[in-house]
Amino acid sequence: MSIEIEAFTRVEGNGGAEIIIENGEVKDVKVKIFEGPRFFELLTLGRHYWDVPDLEARICAICYLSHSVASVLAIERAFGVEVPEEIMLLRELGLLGEVLESHALHLYLLVAPDLFGYADAIRMAGKHGEIVKEGLTIKAFGNYLREVIGGREIHGINVKPGGFGRYPTVEELERMERQSEALLKLARRAVGIFSGQEYLGAKAEHYVTVNGYLYGDKLIADDGEHFDYFQHIEEKTLPYSFAKQSRYKGEVFMVGALSRLMLKYEMLTPMAKHLYEEYKEKFAQGYVSLNNLAQAIELVYALERTGEIARTLLDKGFEGENVPIEPKEGEGIGYVEAPRGVLVHHYKIDEKGNIAYSNIITPTAFNHAIMELSLYEEAKKRYGSSDEMTFLQKMEETVRAFDPCISCSVHVVRL
Amino acid sequence: MMLKLGVFELTDCGGCALNILFLYEKLFDLLEFYEIKEFHMASSLKEHDSFDVAIVTGTVSTQRDLNLLHYARNHSRYLIALGTCATHGDVQASVEGKIREKLEKVYGTKANPMKALDSTPIVQHVAVDYALPGCPYDKDEIYQVLMSLAKGVEPPTKDYPVCVECKLNEYECVLVKRGIPCLGPITLGGCNAVCIKSQLGCIGCRGPLPKEANPASEFEILKELGYDEEYIRRKFKTFARGELRW
Ligand code: SF4
Ligand code: SF4
Numbered sequence: 001m002s003i004e005i006e007a008f009t010r011v012e013g014n015g016g017a018e019i020i021i022e023n024g025e026v027k028d029v030k031v032k033i034f035e036g037p038r039f040f041e042l043l044t045l046g047r048h049y050w051d052v053p054d055l056e057a058r059i060c061a062i063c064y065l066s067h068s069v070a071s072v073l074a075i076e077r078a079f080g081v082e083v084p085e086e087i088m089l090l091r092e093l094g095l096l097g098e099v100l101e102s103h104a105l106h107l108y109l110l111v112a113p114d115l116f117g118y119a120d121a122i123r124m125a126g127k128h129g130e131i132v133k134e135g136l137t138i139k140a141f142g143n144y145l146r147e148v149i150g151g152r153e154i155h156g157i158n159v160k161p162g163g164f165g166r167y168p169t170v171e172e173l174e175r176m177e178r179q180s181e182a183l184l185k186l187a188r189r190a191v192g193i194f195s196g197q198e199y200l201g202a203k204a205e206h207y208v209t210v211n212g213y214l215y216g217d218k219l220i221a222d223d224g225e226h227f228d229y230f231q232h233i234e235e236k237t238l239p240y241s242f243a244k245q246s247r248y249k250g251e252v253f254m255v256g257a258l259s260r261l262m263l264k265y266e267m268l269t270p271m272a273k274h275l276y277e278e279y280k281e282k283f284a285q286g287y288v289s290l291n292n293l294a295q296a297i298e299l300v301y302a303l304e305r306t307g308e309i310a311r312t313l314l315d316k317g318f319e320g321e322n323v324p325i326e327p328k329e330g331e332g333i334g335y336v337e338a339p340r341g342v343l344v345h346h347y348k349i350d351e352k353g354n355i356a357y358s359n360i361i362t363p364t365a366f367n368h369a370i371m372e373l374s375l376y377e378e379a380k381k382r383y384g385s386s387d388e389m390t391f392l393q394k395m396e397e398t399v400r401a402f403d404p405c406i407s408c409s410v411h412v413v414r415l
Numbered sequence: 416m417m418l419k420l421g422v423f424e425l426t427d428c429g430g431c432a433l434n435i436l437f438l439y440e441k442l443f444d445l446l447e448f449y450e451i452k453e454f455h456m457a458s459s460l461k462e463h464d465s466f467d468v469a470i471v472t473g474t475v476s477t478q479r480d481l482n483l484l485h486y487a488r489n490h491s492r493y494l495i496a497l498g499t500c501a502t503h504g505d506v507q508a509s510v511e512g513k514i515r516e517k518l519e520k521v522y523g524t525k526a527n528p529m530k531a532l533d534s535t536p537i538v539q540h541v542a543v544d545y546a547l548p549g550c551p552y553d554k555d556e557i558y559q560v561l562m563s564l565a566k567g568v569e570p571p572t573k574d575y576p577v578c579v580e581c582k583l584n585e586y587e588c589v590l591v592k593r594g595i596p597c598l599g600p601i602t603l604g605g606c607n608a609v610c611i612k613s614q615l616g617c618i619g620c621r622g623p624l625p626k627e628a629n630p631a632s633e634f635e636i637l638k639e640l641g642y643d644e645e646y647i648r649r650k651f652k653t654f655a656r657g658e659l660r661w
Contacts, residue, residue, distance in 0.1 A: 009455045009456075158615065165614045237524070240529070
């Protein structure tokens with residue numbers, strides 16, 4: 001017999017799960033990703049490099065800018081182009097905006113209704129309007145950063161190989177500095193709200209992240225190794241899912257906010273680091289649902305860091321000039337931490353500047369295996385001891401903790 | 416009387432559904448008239464009997480999508496195809512090749528247990544009452560349409576190219592002045608020429624301008640600028656498959 005979760009709700013994209021029961025025990029869980037494949041790697045083949053980041057942005061709306069930046073980094077590496085620090089800092093501002101927009105959406109609109117016992121944030125707003133409003137305010141600021149850096153709230157085309165179409169103005173940077181400071185107390189409150197969430201799912205034993213906080217040139221894991229994704233990460237396809245599953249050196253691992261805090265707390269900004277230390281023992285438990293608390297701490301990080309960068313750029317001033325690009329044959333990988341975790345764009349480009357090979361691996365695909373394991377653990381714990389409503393509710397909450405973004409997980413290819 | 420609203424997401428990037436949440440306080444204005452009965456990205460509530468308005472985003476890319484689309488059509492008074500995926504197919508519909516070959520390239524097998532289909536826009540499968548393109552669409556447009564429906568008036572429509580909005584904003588023409596390939600002249604306006612604000616060319620995300628567009632002359636202009644035919648062909652079909660003929 002099996003229990004079917006037809007479709008996860010309050011997650012992005014279409015997926016469900018099958019919990020297989022044998023002799024009164026949970027035998028297996030399958031996370032079924034039935035969102036249709038969108039074949040992004042095939043889409044980019046033969047396309048001119050200049051147009052590619054705009055196409056890749058369409059993989060996912062919640063983190064479109066992570067996709068454009070990862071794509072741009074891969075293209076620049078393929079051509080051996082180095083951009084000045086100011087351009088990297090501006091890109092980082094966009095990525096920070098994405099963290100704010102995405103985490104706020106997830107925490108306040110998708111997870112908070114579980115904590116307060118509602119079907120959604122709209123219904124929750126009646127009694128807890130203040131909290132929903134705070135979340136929307138943080139989210140709107142994240143979107144402001146995406147709009148200024150990325151060109152618009154969703155699918156902007158301003159992030160380009162070599163620089164930007166349009167550079168932000170002094171007024172825009174000043175607004176970023178001001179608002180990030182003002183929103184910090186809301187983010188601190190979020191940490192309080194989400195620290196009370198119960199432990200759900202498996203315990204993560206292995207973490208993988210990019211080596212810098214939001215972007216980098218290698219991956220790192222909890223064993224300290226620096227590596228390229230194809231060295232230690234194997235992917236396999238499944239008959240019941242359009243998303244593949246991956247293992248790090250054969251082991252199930254986790255990517256995302258929790259992994260970032262666990263492996264890179266030294267890079268955190270002062271207040272975020274302080275908060276991490278306050279909850280350090282909790283985090284050491286490793287339960288995957290702690291991802292939500294980690295996201296709340298990252299709201300603090302993203303706001304502090306936004307202020308820092310805006311100040312630096314305002315003090316130092318910047319040229320606002322793009323680095324010219326000469327297409328040549330090459331290969332490059334872009335590593336970015338999308339809000340949900342490691343994002344890889346890997347291209348080979350021919351001498352005319354057209355894409356000859358493309359491989360993209362998204363965080364939800366990396367997390368697919370641990371998501372399945374988490375549902376299995378949670379189902380084992382609860383099957384037979386909670387009533388069916390609670391059982392299904394907890395299963396959904398467990399999946400939701402990963403903030404899975406299903407649309408983006410379904411076109412993993414190696415040609 | 417509150418109107419019953421359903422948001423159905425087929426295969427897509429999630430942007431068109433997400434953009435509804437980005438309406439912020441305007442969303443709360445809409446909720447004075449509408450009750451959300453289905454919106455799986457935002458709510459765990461599912462109350463499926465019938466809908467006054469069904470919003471459908473995404474393309475039909477699986478048999479499941481197709482079933483869901485028919486379900487939405489058969490249970491609603493008005494159906495809105497929202498976003499370029501729904502109206503023209505968007506990027507996924509421009510991927511060439513047959514579904515089995517594509518599956519083989521990605522998953523290493525021609526087997527199709529989950530019934531994937533070649534991506535097609537929903538307008539190809541069912542009659543729709545309103546089609547609002549845009550990748551993503553302009554938030555104000557869906558707000559206007561939903562408000563108009565609630566008040567029983569005909570929603571406004573747009574029928575001018577992106578170029579008009581460039582002129583209104585006094586942006587310098589990137590195509591003529593800088594030789595940047597820009598699809599503004601043949602693309603339906605309504606985005607406030609946001610990409611030209613970034614001094615980049617329009618990539619055509621709102622789909623082709625119905626009626627007066629002249630893709631043949633755009634094609635010639637781009638050729639004269641030195642872009643090869645294959646490049647232009649691909650650019651034209653990115654968001655709207657083969658709909659732009661020249
Ligand atoms: S039209 Fe664009 S924004 Fe809307 S769902 Fe499709 S890809 Fe996403
Ligand atoms: S300018 Fe063109 S590509 Fe940009 S948003 Fe408008 S229609 Fe889309």
